[in-house]
Each structure stands twice: as C-alpha cells, then as structure tokens.
Amino acid sequence: MAKNIYQIKNLRTRKFLGIYGFLWLVFITHNLISWFKSTILYGAEFENMGVRALVKTVGNIKGFVKRTSLGIKVNIPPLTKLAKLIADVLCNPRYIQLTFDISS
Incomplete structure (x- = not known):
C-alpha cells in the first residue's frame, strides 16, 4: 500500500x-x-538504476561545497568508483549548441 x-x-x-x-x-x-x-545520467553505467537505489548510493557520497567570487565550487573526492563515476558525469555536460540562420 x-x-x-x-x-x-x-x-x-x-x-x-x-x-x-x-x-x-x-x-x-x-x-x-x-x-x-x-x-544527466543518460549513457552512464548506472542509468538504469532505480530511484531508491540511486538515492541510497549517491546520498552516501561526501562532497564539499565552497563559495568563491566566481560562483559555487563543488568538490567530490574520488574515494570510491561510484563517486568517480558521478563526478565524471556531472563534469561533462552532454548538450549541443544549436544555431539558427535568421538572416533571410
């Protein structure tokens, strides 16, 4: 229920x-x-992980947040394989810049 x-x-x-x-x-x-x-996790090894398992495993990763003059810096030390995978996924955005020709 x-x-x-x-x-x-x-x-x-x-x-x-x-x-x-x-x-x-x-x-x-x-x-x-x-x-x-x-x-964000599209194409990663743990893309098909369930929500409950994802929250339990990712929630245990320790990260450090520091506010700088340029913005907020998040440091995730690669202590475990999962922490390294999460850091790699978050540091490499997978977006494509689109351009439109509107000069006509």
Missing part, C-alpha cells in the same frame, strides 16, 4: 492539508530525481 512506500503510516498529522503537502513534496522530489536520471 502507499502508506508503507511513502512513510505516511508514521505521519504525525490527521489533517488533509498536511498529508497533501507531504505527498506533493514526495512526488515533486521523485519527478526531479527521475528527470535527473533521464538527462
């Missing part, structure tokens, strides 16, 4: 708006993780 999957069973409210807000956050988070998998 959905109570066990989304941990609603132990939710400390009986109000509809509390449950609605909690479920809204759960579904938005799930959608963001799914979009991350389909866009």
Whole structure:
C-alpha cells in the first residue's frame, strides 16, 4: 500500500492539508530525481538504476561545497568508483549548441 512506500503510516498529522503537502513534496522530489536520471545520467553505467537505489548510493557520497567570487565550487573526492563515476558525469555536460540562420 502507499502508506508503507511513502512513510505516511508514521505521519504525525490527521489533517488533509498536511498529508497533501507531504505527498506533493514526495512526488515533486521523485519527478526531479527521475528527470535527473533521464538527462544527466543518460549513457552512464548506472542509468538504469532505480530511484531508491540511486538515492541510497549517491546520498552516501561526501562532497564539499565552497563559495568563491566566481560562483559555487563543488568538490567530490574520488574515494570510491561510484563517486568517480558521478563526478565524471556531472563534469561533462552532454548538450549541443544549436544555431539558427535568421538572416533571410
């Protein structure tokens, strides 16, 4: 049942708006993780990993965030194979610059 999957069973409210807000956050988070998998992890070794396994494994990777004058710098030390794979995927964006000829 959905109570066990989304941990609603132990939710400390009986109000509809509390449950609605909690479920809204759960579904938005799930959608963001799914979009991350389909866009950023496309072509990676762990592209077909489930959301639960992805959150458990990637959530254990330790990274360091430093704010600089040029922006925010994220340092993920390659301590494990998974950390190295995640760092490689995040550092190499796979987008293509499109150009349109509008001079006519």
